[in-house]
Amino acid sequence: MKLSGVLWALLTGAVLLFLLAPVAVLIFSAFDDGKFFRFPPRELSLRWFGAALDSPEYRGALINSTIIACVSTAISVTAGLMAATGLSRGGLKSRALVELLLLAPLTLPLVVWAIALLQIYARLGISGTFGGLVLAHAVITLPLSVRILLATLAGIDPQMEEAARSLGARPLRAFLRTTFPLALPGVLTAAVFSFLVSFNDVVVTTFIAGARWMTFPVRMYSQLRGQGVDPITLAIGAMIVALILAAVIAGELKFKWSRRL
Amino acid sequence: MLAAKSARGLVAPAVLLTAGVFLAPFLLLLAMSLWSQPPGSLMLDVTPTGEHYRRITTDSYYMTGLARTIWLSLATTAICAALALPLAWWIVRRAGRFRGLVLAVVLIPMVCGALLPTLGIVNLIGPLGVLNGTLKSLGLIDRSWKLLGTQAGILIGLVHAFLPLMVLPLVAAMDRLPRDAEGAAMSLGARRRAVWTRIILPLCAPGLLAGSALVFCATLTAFVTPLILGQGKIPTFATMAYQQASLVLDWPFASALAVVMLAILAAIGALGWAIRQALPGAAR
Amino acid sequence: MFGTGHFIRASLAAGAVLAAGAVAAQDFSGQTLVVGTWGGDIERLLKEHAAAPLEAATGAKVEFLLGGSGDRMSKIYAERQNPTMDATFQNIYEAPQLLADGLVVPPDPGSDMYKSVWEGMNEGCYAMSLVGLGIAYSKDLVSEPPEWADMWNPDYKGMIGMAPYPSSEGGGLLGVAARLEGTDEHDADAAFAKVAELGAPALVYTSLEEVFALMEAGEVAMAPMISGYVLAGLKEFPGIGFSFPTDPGPVLIRDMVCQVADSPNPELAEMFIGYALSAETQKAYAEEIYFGPTNSTVELSDAAAADTINSPDEVASLLQLDWSWLIEQRSDWTERWNKEILAQ
Numbered sequence: 001m002k003l004s005g006v007l008w009a010l011l012t013g014a015v016l017l018f019l020l021a022p023v024a025v026l027i028f029s030a031f032d033d034g035k036f037f038r039f040p041p042r043e044l045s046l047r048w049f050g051a052a053l054d055s056p057e058y059r060g061a062l063i064n065s066t067i068i069a070c071v072s073t074a075i076s077v078t079a080g081l082m083a084a085t086g087l088s089r090g091g092l093k094s095r096a097l098v099e100l101l102l103l104a105p106l107t108l109p110l111v112v113w114a115i116a117l118l119q120i121y122a123r124l125g126i127s128g129t130f131g132g133l134v135l136a137h138a139v140i141t142l143p144l145s146v147r148i149l150l151a152t153l154a155g156i157d158p159q160m161e162e163a164a165r166s167l168g169a170r171p172l173r174a175f176l177r178t179t180f181p182l183a184l185p186g187v188l189t190a191a192v193f194s195f196l197v198s199f200n201d202v203v204v205t206t207f208i209a210g211a212r213w214m215t216f217p218v219r220m221y222s223q224l225r226g227q228g229v230d231p232i233t234l235a236i237g238a239m240i241v242a243l244i245l246a247a248v249i250a251g252e253l254k255f256k257w258s259r260r261l
Numbered sequence: 262m263l264a265a266k267s268a269r270g271l272v273a274p275a276v277l278l279t280a281g282v283f284l285a286p287f288l289l290l291l292a293m294s295l296w297s298q299p300p301g302s303l304m305l306d307v308t309p310t311g312e313h314y315r316r317i318t319t320d321s322y323y324m325t326g327l328a329r330t331i332w333l334s335l336a337t338t339a340i341c342a343a344l345a346l347p348l349a350w351w352i353v354r355r356a357g358r359f360r361g362l363v364l365a366v367v368l369i370p371m372v373c374g375a376l377l378p379t380l381g382i383v384n385l386i387g388p389l390g391v392l393n394g395t396l397k398s399l400g401l402i403d404r405s406w407k408l409l410g411t412q413a414g415i416l417i418g419l420v421h422a423f424l425p426l427m428v429l430p431l432v433a434a435m436d437r438l439p440r441d442a443e444g445a446a447m448s449l450g451a452r453r454r455a456v457w458t459r460i461i462l463p464l465c466a467p468g469l470l471a472g473s474a475l476v477f478c479a480t481l482t483a484f485v486t487p488l489i490l491g492q493g494k495i496p497t498f499a500t501m502a503y504q505q506a507s508l509v510l511d512w513p514f515a516s517a518l519a520v521v522m523l524a525i526l527a528a529i530g531a532l533g534w535a536i537r538q539a540l541p542g543a544a545r
Numbered sequence: 546m547f548g549t550g551h552f553i554r555a556s557l558a559a560g561a562v563l564a565a566g567a568v569a570a571q572d573f574s575g576q577t578l579v580v581g582t583w584g585g586d587i588e589r590l591l592k593e594h595a596a597a598p599l600e601a602a603t604g605a606k607v608e609f610l611l612g613g614s615g616d617r618m619s620k621i622y623a624e625r626q627n628p629t630m631d632a633t634f635q636n637i638y639e640a641p642q643l644l645a646d647g648l649v650v651p652p653d654p655g656s657d658m659y660k661s662v663w664e665g666m667n668e669g670c671y672a673m674s675l676v677g678l679g680i681a682y683s684k685d686l687v688s689e690p691p692e693w694a695d696m697w698n699p700d701y702k703g704m705i706g707m708a709p710y711p712s713s714e715g716g717g718l719l720g721v722a723a724r725l726e727g728t729d730e731h732d733a734d735a736a737f738a739k740v741a742e743l744g745a746p747a748l749v750y751t752s753l754e755e756v757f758a759l760m761e762a763g764e765v766a767m768a769p770m771i772s773g774y775v776l777a778g779l780k781e782f783p784g785i786g787f788s789f790p791t792d793p794g795p796v797l798i799r800d801m802v803c804q805v806a807d808s809p810n811p812e813l814a815e816m817f818i819g820y821a822l823s824a825e826t827q828k829a830y831a832e833e834i835y836f837g838p839t840n841s842t843v844e845l846s847d848a849a850a851a852d853t854i855n856s857p858d859e860v861a862s863l864l865q866l867d868w869s870w871l872i873e874q875r876s877d878w879t880e881r882w883n884k885e886i887l888a889q
Binding site: 004005008009011012015016018019020021022023024025026029036037038039040075078079080082083085086087089090091092098101102104105106107108109110111112113115116117119120135136138139142146171193196197199200201202203217220221224229234237240241244245248249251252253256257 | 263265267268269270271272274275276278279280281282283284285286287289290293344347348350351355361362363364365366367368369370372373374375376377378379380381382384385389390391393394395398421424453478482484485489498499502503506507512515516518519522523526530
Binding site: 300301302303304320322387388389393404405407409410488489492493494496504505506507508509510511512514 | 709
């Protein structure tokens with residue numbers, strides 16, 4: 001009994017180490033002073049972090065990524081919350097079909113789809129625009145929002161909201177006063193994951209983004225296909241990962257994110 | 262209950278968005294898979310032809326590539342299940358106050374995107390990476406252990422990327438198990454192994470199935486991981502589609518590849534659905 | 546060295562830049578020129594030497610669209626009715642195809658910038674830089690700068706790194722292999738059979754870093770690579786060398802700069818290309834990243850001259866392939882490459 005407990009903990013520890021190691025190595029390698037990472041490193045330094053903070057290109061790319069992710073998240077979560085409410089409270093006959101449609105983008109190989117989307121955008125004259133890019137990001141994050149919010153609403157009793165309405169509250173007000181506060185942790189979770197998917201996307205953005213809206217991952221990917229990844233990129237990546245890590249730990253402890261996926 | 266009219270109104274924005282930005286290009290992709298390119302040109306000729314489908318289904322190269330992709334997906338799913346079962350169990354029954362922290366660690370690959378962790382894996386298992394560097398300085402090996410550019414390397418990356426998709430549904434399923442189920446069974450004389458095979462696994466089956474479906478789909482269309490960790494030597498569906506779409510610029514053929522893959526996915530989805538219906542307690 | 550021809554061309558080029566400045570007297574402020582190129586050093590050099598002066602002279606803004614050149618090809622074809630890019634950098638493997646499909650403005654043989662470039666180099670678009678496909682090698686495993694034939698030494702079987710196909714590097718390797726067999730790239734069977742003798746590649750690289758790491762680890766002996774970045778990257782890797790073979794010579798590879806047809810800002814695009822082809826930009830390319838100038842008036846430092854293709858003799862010694870033919874074979878050869886070389 002005791003021995004098996006130890007084995008169990010060791011196994012768990014090994015799996016957790018496996019999950020953590022690549023990210024830990026990534027962060028560590030950003031401290032390597034050389035232009036190309038090798039282990040053991042010859043010298044450690046903070047110079048790439050300094051260079052990262054000084055570079056206007058990277059700052060611009062990070063700001064772009066953040067703006068795009070914020071706007072597409074707002075669209076995705078708003079549309080997702082409305083859809084989840086309609087689906088879970090509406091008793092629609094076509095519910096299964098609508099759910100299938102909304103979740104379908106999860107299964108599509110994005111590389112080929114992005115080229116088709118670009119052709120349509122070009123016809124409409126919106127390729128390379130902010131609007132076009134944000135809509136594309138909203139669509140790839142929408143399935144996630146819908147999934148999370150459907151699960152959230154399924155756990156909330158609709159009777160409160162109905163009671164509020166039977167007492168004469170307008171529907172929107174009734175929703176905002178009763179269901180919404182209860183759904184807030186789910187909404188935040190959906191927002192965070194939509195944000196991350198949008199912020200990290202490479203494949204769709206490479207094709208759809210115009211020069212004005214070059215994002216950080218696209219910049220990184222373009223290096224990966226050329227000279228190799230710049231240590232500055234690695235330093236920024238390390239900072240992003242560290243930030244995400246902190247956010248996830250806080251989110252998990254505060255909002256129990258993992259239960260909502 | 263909402264009135265059907267307002268329910269439709271609520272669903273409309275999401276449906277319109279998905280229909281306009283997702284479905285329309287998807288239909289174009291379907292149509293494109295039947296088009297062709299005139300000789301010496303990369304422009305599109307819209308006369309319908311089934312040539313690309315004939316080429317994919319009759320050429321062993323593409324069928325092998327698709328089969329390899331499915332095999333990698335199955336292997337990833339199986340390894341994820343094998344790792345996630347004990348981990349999820351530990352989280353649910355033993356983690357105690359570390360539960361939140363451990364779950365946060367589990368979420369990492371999911372929230373960091375494909376690119377950054379993959380670069381980390383390159384620096385971990387590459388010829389000048391941490392693993393080989395350590396083994397070499399300990400004098401255990403003198404030529405580096407080759408993981409990049411092999412199926413094993415790709416599997417490491419895929420399992421890492423998609424393990425959370427397996428762990429989370431399993432944790433949810435195990436949370437719903439009555440806490441004293443195994444104690445009761447053991448007090449009735451059941452052996453540990455029997456408790457697992459007779460009680461825990463069957464009750465977790467819906468979670469396992471949901472996790473498997475997520476991991477399988479994600480692996481099938483994964484692009485960055487096999488491209489970088491396979492060093493271009495292990496063609497999978499997504500890297501073949503990328504080569505055709507972005508390097509050869511044969512969009513009709515790339516579209517046909519995507520459609521074939523999607524058909525396979527749909528078939529597997531239908532199979533999964535049928536299994537789920539057959540399971541006890543199918544209604545969630 | 547400094548003949549009359551040179552002098553005339555120098556003044557023509559100077560005139561071109563002045564002319565660009567004169568046209569700019571009309572104000573372009575508020576307009577944005579979009580240029581597609583590679584991220585990294587090239588983006589930085591273009592920003593400093595072409596975009597900055599253009600912005601100063603015209604009041605317009607220049608923005609760069611970064612990515613691989615294949616991604617840009619996709620974009621140009623997808624947006625053919627409504628282009629958003631004005632100018633784009635492509636390689637020799639792509640530019641003639643764009644011209645054949647009418648998606649770029651043909652280079653104007655009457656223009657000064659056309660004439661400032663080495664004769665015969667503007668193929669499809671304007672030639673931006675000249676680089677040679679040579680051999681990067683591990684000094685530990687290969688004692689002397691290798692010739693092409695040395696790659697076929699049985700000791701190195703399976704230790705050769707290759708670029709993904711289709712690419713200039715892949716086309717170049719097939720062209721060299723065919724010549725070693727006494728024929729040329731039009732004999733596909735001979736070319737593929739010879740390349741297949743190298744064994745499956747030790748890796749298929751998409752970035753230089755990957756090749757260098759494996760060479761340091763002693764797992765890749767040689768890789769056909771394009772001079773330029775490689776020579777710049779070697780400073781970090783003392784154990785790696787680069788050889789310009791002589792029999793046959795290095796394969797001539799060119800980066801091209803194209804003006805996209807029907808783009809939103811044609812005048813600005815043309816001016817940008819003028820700045821990109823100017824002696825100043827090309828000198829920076831050569832001095833900093835060892836990309837040989839196409840502008841025949843550029844004068845280089847000794848160090849840069851030694852590592853770049855910059856004299857008529859050097860240009861003449863390069864192996865020129867029939868790129869139009871290679872491009873036409875794109876789809877069939879990709880399939881053969883996948884099956885006969887990668888999947889051995």
